[in-house]
Amino acid sequence: MKNICKNKMINSENELTEVIIDYLKSMDYNVRKEVPNMGQSADLAATKGRWVTLIEAKLYNWKRAMEQCQAHESVADYIYIGIASVNISDDFYSGANKRGYGIIHCDPYTNVCRIILKAKRNTKIWNPQRQFFTAMIKDIEYAY
């Protein structure tokens, strides 16, 4: 996995999002910010070819992220939670694993990101919603 270093501590979700964007770009993803999906917005949408990965970024509130990710099951091939907490609790890891979500952990002090749980391919996509989503996302500029 490629890691990115920055010289700034992650203090906000916005900063976390920027760190994750750099991380995803280094893996050749096209990344968009604040992507609407059924009345909420995914923090990040990373696309590569026809594959869509949606990411919710939280400093530490993984439970809220898990709730938000549920809506993304209708449209995303892969779903990740980006987190900047110092530690990853067992409940979080097992909960995400059970749902098939992945975890990108970004060290808040070093800004080093790595995938500590790989997302499983989501099989709950509803095609009409996915088609609507992919048509809509084209109108959103990349985050760089």
Add this chain to the structure above:
Amino acid sequence: MHIDHFMTFGTFAEQRYYTYPNIDTYKGVVINGNMASHAPEGLSQFLLEKTKSISYIIDPITHAFQHDVSYVTSIDKKTKAVKVKSSIEKLANIYGPPFSDIIGVKPINPSDFTTQTIKDSCKKCLDFQLTHLSKIMVESSTNKKYLDLSVTDLHPYTLIAPYFFMDETTFDKWLELQILFIQEAIKLKAEKNKLFAAIVLSIGVISDENLRTKLINSYSKLDVDGYLIWIDEFDEHSASINELKDLVEFGRALRNNKTKEVINLHGSYFSILAAGQLGDSAFTGIAHGPEYGEYRAVIPVGGGIPFAKYYIPKLHQRVKYKVAQRIFKEKGWLENIELFQDKICNCDVCKKTLENNPNNFLKFGITTPKEFVRSTGIVRIDYPISQTKEICLLHYLERKAIEYKFSATASIVQINSDLDEGIKLFEEVIGEKGVSHLKKWKTALNK
């Protein structure tokens, strides 16, 4: 058995819904007094022409004057001065002292009233309800050319005596004044007009046996035709069994052996059930807004992002589109149209929207993003498009009309089976909490 179906008036943009799904779906419309004072011509036209003379009730909203002045004032965009909202100011001036004296200065208190101002403001409040819209309607060209109705024909369905909100801590403070107002209203009203007492309470009052008994004893002695009740922010979907039971018992007590009308101003399917066969007519009528207003805070809390919500018939609840879509997908009900119509809905709106293709359920959730610049960067908020809002609302109204009829005419076995079916269909997908309201409703209403 029949349940009177009322709808509260929101905005003029919604006026076409008051004849949907049929012209005779609604017994009447409940109009807030400040709306009546502010836009009488528009409302008169709405009542006379758009709804073919639907019954109406003007809620005098005298309680608005007892809350913090910030709720009745706004900041002038140009001058930045704090001013009283014009519709409330008009109402205060109509009612006269002490309403007109204190408006924008301080909340009204029982001590602000004298014997004379109780008489005077009560008369003005009742006259306002009787004549403010009817005098415009009777003089309108539509009436003169086509309807030829008298001003008496155009009177509201019932008058409402001035009233105030009471919770457990303010009950004793406000009760006496309310009774005095009602007694005065009884003296003033003409024989041909109905008079209701409005009872606006916190659930704590009804749940407190002593307060409830005192309340019933005080109000049941009054020679009124009925009651308009409003329990502050009482969400029947999350209320406890005991609270639900207390509400039903309260309704039954006010009904006084079914001699008085009782309208619940903000009720969901639970209240509709309570008004029907299962609840043995604990209420005579239930009101709600166009897709909102099944519960409402006495002190309004507005704002928030509007989400597209779909009313799930067997759950008897509006849920966010994304949740409904997830549930239906998981249950496999979006695989073909027959499953959709059998398990979800086959109302006219759903039939027309889906056009025999369950993929068109998407239309109940189409949104468009709007961008806002915040200090942290651009934020996109997804809003339902107007067509989405329209079909969600129309579907809601279709289902509501069905619920009123079902509750009034189905057997108790059928009504309970419907609740059981909802529990069985949804519990495994949305969990125990998601269906607990159905279980609580069933427990609260069955003996």
